[in-house]
Amino acid sequence: MKNYFPILIFILLSVGVNAQDSCWMKFSNWMNNNKISIRKTFDGSKSENKPACFSFQENHRSENDFFNLDIGVKLFELELLKDKTSSLIFYPKVEWHKSADTAGLKNKLDGGINFEFLPFLLKSPKIGGLPNKGLIVAPWIQGTSSFKRNFIDKVYETRLTGQVSFASNYKFMPGCTFRDKKYNYRGIYYPYFGIEYNKIPDLITKGETEEFSLFFSRLFIDFWFLHKTIEMNIEGVYRQNIDMSSQLRKHLPFYTSSLYYYPGKQEAFSVGFEYKQGYDSDSKYQLVQISSLKVNFKF
Numbered sequence: 141m142k143n144y145f146p147i148l149i150f151i152l153l154s155v156g157v158n159a160q161d162s163c164w165m166k167f168s169n170w171m172n173n174n175k176i177s178i179r180k181t182f183d184g185s186k187s188e189n190k191p192a193c194f195s196f197q198e199n200h201r202s203e204n205d206f207f208n209l210d211i212g213v214k215l216f217e218l219e220l221l222k223d224k225t226s227s228l229i230f231y232p233k234v235e236w237h238k239s240a241d242t243a244g245l246k247n248k249l250d251g252g253i254n255f256e257f258l259p260f261l262l263k264s265p266k267i268g269g270l271p272n273k274g275l276i277v278a279p280w281i282q283g284t285s286s287f288k289r290n291f292i293d294k295v296y297e298t299r300l301t302g303q304v305s306f307a308s309n310y311k312f313m314p315g316c317t318f319r320d321k322k323y324n325y326r327g328i329y330y331p332y333f334g335i336e337y338n339k340i341p342d343l344i345t346k347g348e349t350e351e352f353s354l355f356f357s358r359l360f361i362d363f364w365f366l367h368k369t370i371e372m373n374i375e376g377v378y379r380q381n382i383d384m385s386s387q388l389r390k391h392l393p394f395y396t397s398s399l400y401y402y403p404g405k406q407e408a409f410s411v412g413f414e415y416k417q418g419y420d421s422d423s424k425y426q427l428v429q430i431s432s433l434k435v436n437f438k439f
Contacts, residue, residue, distance in 0.1 A: 175231075177214040178439045181422075182233045182254055183284055183301070184332060189362045190373060191400070191410065191436035199241055200429040206240040208432065212250075225274075227258040235286075237422060244423050245292045252285035262309050277313055280305045282332075295341040299421075303334025303356075327363040332356070336379070336421075343424055344387045352386035354379045368405045373398040379419070392425055394418030400436055410436045 180190040192211040199206070212235035221228040232253050239246035259281070261274030281304050288297040307315035319326035336354045343350040356379040363372045379392035400412035414432040419425045 175214075175217040176439070178437065179212050179214070180210045181212045181235055181237075182214060184282070184303075184305075184330060184358070184360060188330070188360055189371065189438065191438035193412075193434040193436045195414070195432040195434035197239075197241070197430050197432040200431065201427070202242070204242050206242070208240070209236065209238045211236050225261045228255065229257075230255045244426060246423065247291040248288045248297070249291070250286050250288045252287055254284045255282065257281040258307055262307060265310050276310055277306050277308045280307045280315065293342050297341070298337075298339040300337045301334055303332045303358075305330045305332045323367050325363070325365060327361065329359065329361045332358040332360070334358075340424065350386055350388060352381055352383035352388055354392070355382050356380070368402055368407050371400040371402065371410070373400075377418075379421075388425060389419070392419035394420060398434075408437060408439060412436055
């Protein structure tokens, strides 16, 4: 993997320096105006900053290096509730996940519709002496649907997820961006609790389809060191199989940490390192231990 690192640096510096070019700025503004986003995946809040990536990865459980591609596109947003007390948004997404790992080849095209529902008004900490209705911390209900075509096994896979997180306008509360006065540091985090349904052919036994449900708790943290320079993501997930008829193991912990560097004081392109270990839902819940050098992009 070390032989690829100079190539990643070259690509990143070339793209990063040009990221402030007027063409890129126009493209980014067009994406924002049309509420289109590019990320690694859309399995949680659409505000999560997990960039799409092309990466060279080392599988610590086998003797091979390989490339990986993860890209998800949020096509647009449909806002159904436009009053001041609640918010309901639907958005379709398309994702492509491909891996050349000989121990677990992957080529999946994923489509679905997600929604986010904030049922209560949020208080604002900056209003003084005026009516300030709402909650300091409110539940944030989210749903995701994923209908995948697995081109390696030539089967279709289904995943449906319902989860609740929390939102707030108060510093250090879930879903609220906190920063220092000089804007050198900023961070945000989301806790999640939910239920996940899966229908996956050939998960354990060839020719058989596994249908099972999982309870999960998840914590996602995004933190910036220095303005538009260094970003860190941490994600921890604990899943428990609640379907006693399934052959899948009962406890499925998973951990990911990532560190990204953004040249040129921009937030679109970066080079980074990621480490993940545990039972990966994107790899049919197999036990993985993988280190990655990555070129990332997000809009």
